[in-house]
Amino acid sequence: MSAPLPPLVAPGPPLTAGQVARYARHLALAEVGEAGQRRLLAARVLVLGAGGLGSPVLLYLAAAGVGTLGVLDDDVVEASNLQRQVVHGTADVGRRKVDSAAAAVRALDPATDVRTHDVRLAPHNARDLLSGYDVVVDGTDNFATRYLVNDVCAELGLPWVWGSLQRGHAQVSTFWSAPPTGDGVDLRDVFGAPPPDGSVPSCAVDGVLGAVCAAAGAAMALEVVKLVCGTGRTLLGRVAVHDAFAGTWQDVPVRRRTPGPSAAAAADRPARATPSAAPGDAADDAGELVRLLETRGGDVDVVDLRDAVEAAGAPLPGARHVPFARFVDEATLAELDPERPLVLLCRAGARSAHAAALARAAGVRDVRHVPGGAAAWARLTAAHGS
CATH class of the missing domain: 3.40.250.10 (Rhodanese-like domain)
Structure with missing residues (x-):
């Protein structure tokens, strides 16, 4: 078992009496404890997407005491979302997802600083949006956004937690191009270059089992807690693959195969250029x-x-x-x-x-x-x- 990464966030102020009571079960854990809870309260986490994955991530991070939660989504709640996007309710249909999600988080913990971003992540705004946070959680459902997040996080030196869903399957990992210890791994080390547009069907076409979102989202929230507190073994360098119908989780190691970002590239552009695809990198025609x-x-x-x-x-x-x-x-x-x-x-x-x-x-x-x-x-x- 590899050694844990150092804590991502410095501890915040001493806990109040109310916080001691609220987080008593965390305080009893040697892996979290008082210092870890203070780190969580000082942490700033950006969740991209208030959908199937973002819903459990937001709820569990708010419950865990993450002090600042950003939620980015430019969509509105639809009836078909309610089968899996549990941060929203029937009364929220037609409402902006960021507003609905923020209300649910504040109902869970009014002390949480919720920051809403009702925009679509794009090359012109990604750097500014991500740079205000300690860690990014990507719950989006398209390759363009995932690769943009990967490359901007690499240039900013940020870790990011990734999840993907399809039918009854899920994959979860943590990417960090240049961690303080050990080898870095990013999305390109797993998937190479992005597949052609339309080559991989969306959940709307292929379907998704609602409860799989909960399993994957909980795993993603756990990754954030481990990163912030510097405890346990993260999924950096591994992909956790879940098959809900078979009732299995598989652990697949990932090795570095792409060069890390250069300081010059980071200063010049918000995301590094897509490298030429190696044989078999993209879906073949x-x-x-x-x-x-x-x-x-x-x-x-x-x-x-x-x-x-x-x-x-x-x-x-x-x-x-x-x-x-x-x-x-x-x-x-x-x-x-x-x-x-x-x-x-x-x-x-x-x-x-x-x-x-x-x-x-x-x-x-x-x-x-x-x-x-x-x-x-x-x-x-x-x-x-x-």
Whole structure:
């Protein structure tokens, strides 16, 4: 077990009698204690997105005593949000999410300093918005924002906690390009360059189990507490992968593969340029996959990541079936041949994109995934004559 990182935040003023009573269960923990609680009360945390992930993060960080909570979202509450976005209620439909979330946080703890940002994070404002906080929590649902957060946090020297959801699956990690001790890791070390727009379906298309948001959001809130207090083992250098339907959490190590930000780059621009994609970094188009099949043929390892029910309903000739939950197990990843081309596919492309990133992190040199999932693979193999 790696040593904990040093505390991110200095302790605030001594606790009042009311705070001692409120946080008594934290004070009883050696891992938090009085000093840790004072650090939490002095901490400034920005939560990006008041949705499925942001909801439990905001509630648990407010309950934990984080003194300043920023919430950024430019959306309004819709009825379809209520299945998983528990910081909002029926009466909030049509209300700005930042206002609804702020009201819920203040109802939980009126002493919390809630700062609302009813804007969309963009290159022109990201640096100013993020620089006022000690740690950033990203609960957004699009790749452009995630990569922007990654690069701005790298230049500002900030740690950030990331979560991602799809169907009954979740992934959580902590990224910090240049931590005070140990090796830094960022989003590009896991996923390389961003996938093409539209290649990975949204939750609106592919669905998401509401309670998975609670599991992932709680894990993200725990990461913030550990970072602020300097206690326990964070997920820096690891990705926690949750399969709700299988009832499993898998731990996948991540290694540095991108250069850290330079001081000159930090001074010149809000986010470093996207590096050229390495082989297999982004979702491959059909033409590249056809050429791979034509040149390597039976040497290509094609893996169907769908659940057993999905695979039974529409088997895919030429692919071996390894459900996503089993594929992301560390033992399964360790068994992959690093020199053998690997092609991954699922129902629509979300699970295969995540699995491809983990396979690359495990050392497989040539990893590709099929953005359109099973239907795209069927069309591709039919055209190829497989």
